[in-house]
Amino acid sequence: MVCLICGKSGTKTIHLVEECMYRTGFSYDYSECEHCASLSRTTDDIDENELYPSQYYSLTSDPLATFSSPIAKFVAQLLACSAFSHFGVILKAAHAFAPRRDIRTLSSILRSVRASEIRGSDIRILDVGSGSGLVPFVLSLAGNNFSMGIDPFAPNTIKKKSFALERTELSDVSGTFDLIMFHHSLEHTANPNQLLKTAKGLLGPDGRMIIRVPTVSSDAWSNFRTYWYQLDAPRHRSIPSRSGLEQLFASIGLRIETKYDDSTTTQFWLSENVKSGLSLMDPASNFSTFRGSHKNFLHKALDAKKARKLNANLAGDQCCYILSA
Numbered sequence: 001m002v003c004l005i006c007g008k009s010g011t012k013t014i015h016l017v018e019e020c021m022y023r024t025g026f027s028y029d030y031s032e033c034e035h036c037a038s039l040s041r042t043t044d045d046i047d048e049n050e051l052y053p054s055q056y057y058s059l060t061s062d063p064l065a066t067f068s069s070p071i072a073k074f075v076a077q078l079l080a081c082s083a084f085s086h087f088g089v090i091l092k093a094a095h096a097f098a099p100r101r102d103i104r105t106l107s108s109i110l111r112s113v114r115a116s117e118i119r120g121s122d123i124r125i126l127d128v129g130s131g132s133g134l135v136p137f138v139l140s141l142a143g144n145n146f147s148m149g150i151d152p153f154a155p156n157t158i159k160k161k162s163f164a165l166e167r168t169e170l171s172d173v174s175g176t177f178d179l180i181m182f183h184h185s186l187e188h189t190a191n192p193n194q195l196l197k198t199a200k201g202l203l204g205p206d207g208r209m210i211i212r213v214p215t216v217s218s219d220a221w222s223n224f225r226t227y228w229y230q231l232d233a234p235r236h237r238s239i240p241s242r243s244g245l246e247q248l249f250a251s252i253g254l255r256i257e258t259k260y261d262d263s264t265t266t267q268f269w270l271s272e273n274v275k276s277g278l279s280l281m282d283p284a285s286n287f288s289t290f291r292g293s294h295k296n297f298l299h300k301a302l303d304a305k306k307a308r309k310l311n312a313n314l315a316g317d318q319c320c321y322i323l324s325a
């Protein structure tokens, strides 16, 4: 098996991982690379169209409907403007105190845009694997950019002055972009190396790339093993290690400007739900309801503290890289 991340062949172990979002009853083999420890799915005879049903969580939220009320739109606009500003207090507060998990996730994404330090006007942004296009829509509200989302499974096509959503692959995109983003999408793809090469070719002068992915170089993988919810078999074709990712970036000529972890308490309580046999789509697991865990206040605070400590030590279950060409 050739590692999808570092490109070398050699398997240390095969892990059998059960599908846990819908509990289809199927399990899939993943090869652990003997060089970089990344996981690559070995099962190949899967119809990818069956993996993303129309109720798949990132395809269901219509951005125009979600932000149709003036208050929701105003808050989203405020958050979007913060992503291009020197003052990160609003995003930090939204990330810490927002009552819904999807708003906290959105804040995390916007914090990575802020970390890319793309500023100014007429910015062109491409979000690869954008689902229904919620993130590029919110970014476009800042008024200083054109943001386009692409996804082969996008529910529809939208063309506006500052926002577009297309049902397409990266290889069919033309033009140049100041910022190209992969928010938990690279791990879904069959050839991350080719994809990043293509993205590099679309990057304008002084452009930046954002890669946010789950990583096996984490406490969550060490502790929960195949119950770790971010394995998301079989949708995740690969789950990279940090060293594998960094080899991949170097081989393509992408330089790391910044890296940090933005893992959350989900690494604990959603993995515990998987371990207890719940389907992630079961409302009782609170994955699809965007609520937090069922734990009491004290346990939630302890989990949050643990996640912050893991992030500080680059041992969280998801990481963010800001890259330049």
Ligand SMILES: [Zn+2]
Binding pocket: 003, 004, 005, 006, 007, 008, 033, 034, 035, 036, 037, 038, 244
């Ligand atoms: Zn490898």
